[in-house]
Amino acid sequence: MTEDLAAIDAYLRETTASVVSVADEGIVLDRTVFYARGGGQPGDTGVLEWSGGSVAITDTLKRSGEVFHVPGGSPPPVGTAVVARIDWDRRHTLMRTHTALHVLSAVIWRDFDAKVTGGNMEPGVARMDFELDSISVEFGKDVESRLNAALAGNHPVTVRFVPRAEALADPDLIRTKVSLIPETVDPIRVIEASARFSPATR
Numbered sequence: 001m002t003e004d005l006a007a008i009d010a011y012l013r014e015t016t017a018s019v020v021s022v023a024d025e026g027i028v029l030d031r032t033v034f035y036a037r038g039g040g041q042p043g044d045t046g047v048l049e050w051s052g053g054s055v056a057i058t059d060t061l062k063r064s065g066e067v068f069h070v071p072g073g074s075p076p077p078v079g080t081a082v083v084a085r086i087d088w089d090r091r092h093t094l095m096r097t098h099t100a101l102h103v104l105s106a107v108i109w110r111d112f113d114a115k116v117t118g119g120n121m122e123p124g125v126a127r128m129d130f131e132l133d134s135i136s137v138e139f140g141k142d143v144e145s146r147l148n149a150a151l152a153g154n155h156p157v158t159v160r161f162v163p164r165a166e167a168l169a170d171p172d173l174i175r176t177k178v179s180l181i182p183e184t185v186d187p188i189r190v191i192e193a194s195a196r197f198s199p200a201t202r
């Protein structure tokens with residue numbers, strides 16, 4: 001299986017790797033910094049470069065646990081040593097968008113007891129659906145100021161891995177209406193944006 005370097009360090013922009021296989025879905029590397037679309041976040045774009053060639057990567061997706069880099073042109077042959085580099089500006093904007101959505105869901109959960117039922121995300125633009133009876137323009141403005149107050153706290157964002165059973169048993173951790181995390185995901189990667197949202201202080 002592809003070593004998922006971004007899961008450990010989301011700030012890596014490139015890595016050396018070698019081509020394991022080339023399938024209809026895309027190129028499989030032995031390791032990668034590309035984020036495969038999932039969890040509401042689009043897949044990374046970027047480029048693979050090797051001695052004498054390069055190909056743009058237009059999307060990244062996961063099938064049966066394998067990460068596929070979708071090429072925009074002719075892929076390198078199996079065994080080729082490549083540098084895999086993501087479009088960092090796009091990815092960083094997606095990371096910020098994604099983190100903002102999680103803080104939004106935390107604020108709505110903390111202050112209005114509503115869970116997330118859906119959403120969509122593009123770089124810098126996103127939609128999030130909540131289980132609320134009704135909303136108004138005033139409510140939107142209220143949420144916006146609560147969200148901005150939370151973001152102004154500039155809390156550190158940390159990453160940890162929690163066994164699936166433990167994570168699902170924690171009602172404060174999984175804020176989606178139904179668990180949207182595929183059953184094969186174990187352990188679950190937990191991103192913590194603030195101690196303010198822990199059960200003790202909610």
Ligand SMILES: [Zn+2]
Nearest residue numbers: 039040098102
């Ligand atoms: Zn997320």
